[in-house]
Amino acid sequence: MDQKKYWQNLGELNNTEGYQKLVKDEFQEDLPMFDNSKGLLDAKTPRRDFLKYVGFSTAAAAVAAGCEAPVRKSIPYLNKPENLSPGVAQYYATTYVAEGDAVPVVAKVRDGRPIKIEGNDHSFLNMKGEGTSARVQSSVLDLYDTARLRWPAEVVNKELKELQLSEALDKKIAGELSGTTPVLLTSTITSPTTKQVIAEFLAKYPGGRHVQYDAISYSGLLLANERSYGKRTLPSYRFDKAKVIVSIDADFLGTWLSSEEYASQYASGRKINQKNPEMSKHIQFEGVLSLTGANADDRFLTRPSETGAIVLNLLAKLGGGVAAPAIADEKVKKGIDMAASMLGANKGAALVVCGSNDPDVQVLVNAINELLGANGVTINWAAPVQIRQGIDGEMDQLVKDMNSGQVSSLLIYEANPAYNYQDAAGFISGLQKVKLSVSFNDRADETSVLCKYIIPHPHYLESWGDAEARVGFYGLMQPTIEHLFSTRPFQTSLLKWSGSNTDYDEYFKKYWVEKLGGQMAFDAALQSGVVEPAEVSFASLPYNGAAVADAAAKVASVKSGSNAELILYQKVSIGSGATANNPWLQEMPDPISRATWDNYVMISYAMAKELGIELNDKYEVEYKKPVVEFTINGKPVKLPILAIAGMHPKVIALAVGYGRGEGVGLAGANVGYNAYPLVNGKGATRSYYSTDVTGYKNTGDTYDIAYTQTHNQYEGRVEVVREYTLADFRKNPEAVPHYREELAEDFAKHTGDFRAEATMYPNYESPGAHWGMSIDLNACTGCGACTIACTAENNVPVVGKSEVKRYHDMHWLRIDRYYASYRDKTEGDDLNVVFMPMLCQHCDNAPCENVCPVSATNHSSEGLNQMAYNRCIGTRYCANNCPFKVRRFNWADYTGADSFPDNQQFGVVGGLDPVVAQMNDDLTRMVLNPDVTVRSRGVIEKCSFCVQRLQDAKLKAKKSQDPSEIRNVKTACMQACSTGAIVFGNVNDKESRVYKLRTEEQNHRTYYALEHIHVLPNISYLAKIRNTDRPVGVKEEEHGATEIKEEAHH
């Protein structure tokens, strides 16, 4: 019988030759200077040259020794601000605002520079937690983006001419504005003060209007809610109140609306109480493997054109009184039956969400939720959500008006239609007919360079402001740093041009002082960062089902053809593409494809075979990917492909947000392909799929995709992942502890103490604190926020695409994506996906420590596997000997930390990508955490358990004489995790969360990766439990005890 297997790539699944070659070496290439094949004297560095170098470097050292140390200055303040102490961090509550999203955050400011963002746990919008998304984490880097415009400019023939912010400029523009009917084109605005400013501005210019335009449209949902509930707005979804969750095409854990909030709610239903194992059931219907689909209990492959039919069938099955078209696919049919019966059995605790932007489909989804009693429970209308307000028709009308010459002036804020409007050419031609166009965007992006003036808006960390993501839930913004550049809030411009003398900062303060009833209340609100009700109330809205019949008829008329279909999706990292110049996000591996720095067409294995692409070693191990010519909407498009398990065989998927223009900056420009022109804008609302993929053929060309899927392999040691079905776990909850007992029986025959007896090495004692981490694989959604948080906290370098391609990626924390399937069934519904955050396990019996010739890596008395960079001589033995492959080597001077300037362009590594230069700009380097060493070339680095935070917490505890201060210290990854999957603390403290999890609350699920090789990790994992009837995991009895024993002897 074929056994179910965990695998990360096809090579691993089939254990091919190329894969074996790949895993043999930790490092894929030798240092070129040691190429000895032609004999020593012919080598690039023969013996004589070597001696010359030795002689020279000795002499150089002697000369250097004689030199005087540089004179350093210490310049104190002239007048030191009170409460500010150099070297001591300060924390300011503010609000992250971008494209309608509003997340209350806390900015850590060191010596006047914001360096880290955390969620504000005062806010219900963050579910009272500190978790954030990767994009919020990385927003601090955007502050120091070198591509930000540093002064207002006038665009003359696409060239920027610097302007001064002055009264004269304001008079000039106000003069040009007068007599026109201005249109204000912005992304969704939730700020009450900004809305008021806009209203006052438009009052001065009668006939003007405000158009909100979202890069990714939610018009369908907004319009459907208007029909069903009479309000053109969004509810707040409560995934934590749902026992059954059905999602049709909605990536609610990754990119759909307020996904971090949803992930946090979702996880609360997935965390298992082992005494009474219960968890929510999540069923996903989708065509492309999304982050959400990867987390689902059961997943059914559908085509985007079938979305309506599925919703209609579900509604019919639940007794919605509509006729539903037949579903051809048997599996999907069964899936609908299962979903309907489960939803029906859990009325009042069920939720259906749908990612479609078709208002008719969403009307039907509303009807389903109404039948399920979701209104007022899992769909809460008490405080409508305002984060998306754009209506596609209004934007389309604006472009029409512009082209017909009816728009005389256009003011653009945080909108970039020249890049992300489906008919960008139409917008651009219309813009040329507009007499006065002003852009407030922060850089000379695709739209701004076509405007007449650019007056850059400051970054949110430099601004005063507010946001009202949900009605009555306000987040306040305060500057954490002085304006870096000559920027001005666009609200100030509107105020000045409408004849007011105040600027927006004053306006904002006045508004809030009045609203809150005094300066004291305002100060208090600023300090907490939010103004919110004491608790979240629940309310329903009266439902109107009148639109259902009409919608059902329209949806039923949509027919699926036989063509392949294209899905345009967002990547968790880049999203709509506004942050495309953020190197952290560009280098973050996509949770599913594990690719960085590009977009590509994801296709199924079946389609790859059809295209004649052999899914052999060459395909998997090499980064050169075939380029395929697709005919989409009648036009041929050549794009690189990635074959991905878990795709519908007739679906291809391409991410939006790539293919930005030069103006976006060094890192983001010309990365990937712009997919926005493929958005279908023919209907009343945009649709993000195309049924018109008529042809595809392999061009025979290749394109390099830097993906990390085949990096860091375990050589088939699958024990790193453990997964059970809920039923199995209920039946045999002690499978994992039982395994541990077996290990003790086998390897500790005398004492039964596996830890002490099964090794020849001494046992490390931890007399004081002993740090440990527990990671719940059930709660981890794989979103990658931890990776970025780690990058920000620990100054992890960005290496660029060319280096990722060479396996030189530097992330200290990666999220491994495992597929679980039978060898012959790599696709389809039986595929399970498991995410596993992998970082240094801080083994108490660490294989890396024994092999270091200079003891640069050694063990601390607190259980840390320490790394002393200055001691490291770069032999990389440790990385070779690490079973978890978590050690990273600095192949080049990625950070500019070396004293030798040419180490970034050194022959061995080749030239580095321009993004490395961007990261080493003096401006960008302001984001570096001063408490963490910036590593230079030639040393190994890895996760330190955020030792700087541990030492800081210990110091605080010593000062306050209170050991409980170190009980639950937070590492950066833990703090950023919205789902609370990561728990860290002092395991020697019996009151600590991590101790309780391991010993009482979750001891049945607690396992250690590769436990049998006796490395004694300080990170434990909680086994993944899936609420499904399908077989899951590798069955214990099939495992073969002999295999385990053999491994242990290695």
Add this chain to the structure above:
Amino acid sequence: MSYQRSTVKRLVFGSLLVFSLSFLVNTASAQDGKAIFNSKCAACHSVFKESTGPALGGLEERGPWSDRKKLYAWIHNPAAFMANDAYTQGLKASHNGIMMTGFPDLKEAEIDAIVNYINTTFAAGPGGPKPSGGDGKAVAAEPQSDNTLLFGVLTLILAVIALTLLQVNSNLKKMSDDKEGIPSSEPVPFYRNKLYIALCIIALFLVGGYFTIQGAVGLGRQQNYEPEQPIFYSHKVHAGINQISCLYCHTGPQEGKQANIPSVNVCMNCHMAINEYTKGPALYRKDGSEVNGTAEIKKLYEYAGWDESKNQYTGKGKPIQWTRIHNLPDHVYFNHSQHVVVGQQQCQTCHGNITEMDEVHQFADLSMGWCINCHRNTKVQFENNKFYSIYEKFHEDIKNKKIDSVTVEMIGGTECQKCHY
């Protein structure tokens, strides 16, 4: 004969090696009482004056110190000694409860040398040995002189003798060979003798290597660094004579990692009123020129933008660009509050006798060895801080008398990631 000759060669070579080595070893360990006193004791003790610890002059007449054994025990482990000694308990009480740091590494001979130095210095009186006069002579015995020169001269003389003997030996051999008719080669002048050349190279290698390594180890270290500052600010006048607490101006040590150079507004708190320097002792720069204290205060006014005549700020101030003296490399994390608040260390432990310095110089070499040594020797304030209750094992051991105290090292104070991350 040839056998003998090679023996002679070996002997000569060996003796040269031994001498050159003893030369090196001697420079490394030639310390007298004064040097040890300055490196180990001077941070807290003076011979004549009370500072952090009591004045040490005439110590043998006080307490139990006439018994040298007790003194050894006290210096090696103050905590253990104090447990059974009322005198030292009283000392601790009278010095703000500050406990003497233990020096378990000090050899008894070294302690003797310290006591010897203290006694001679004390007897000579605060002015140092009097240049003339009768009673000064008797006690002003030179402290043990540095023997390096003597050994060097001896080595040289012995080397010359050895060379001469070798030359004589070879001449004699040639003469006897000639006499016996044994053909022998022409004598090689010594500068072309391979043996000498080899010896010279080895000697050069050893000496050169020693200095190269010393130079490399000292790279970036700047003990005794005393740059000229933009304003001649005398710590002696402020912290010494006027006894202003260090923490009044340096506000950081109790809060965080940096001690903070005071901002100009802190200076002006006092100097708005104090606008001339008249009462204090005359101040001298390193080059011997006298400092005009009042002029230096005027410089401060310029930086602060203070108009003395109108008693108000002009608003045209600029920060002072002090030259930084204490520099740690970027890969070292040092936190003042850890040492000052938690460890209850005195500023003087690391910064030397600041109250005696005009312009500050770097007292310690701030090397890793220096840090580690202190971490090895320093006792943690274990009993008084509740945080350390997590170290149950150590508390148990103390109770069972297995250990008498806990050093910083025992709680991880010498592990890499205590300071490097």
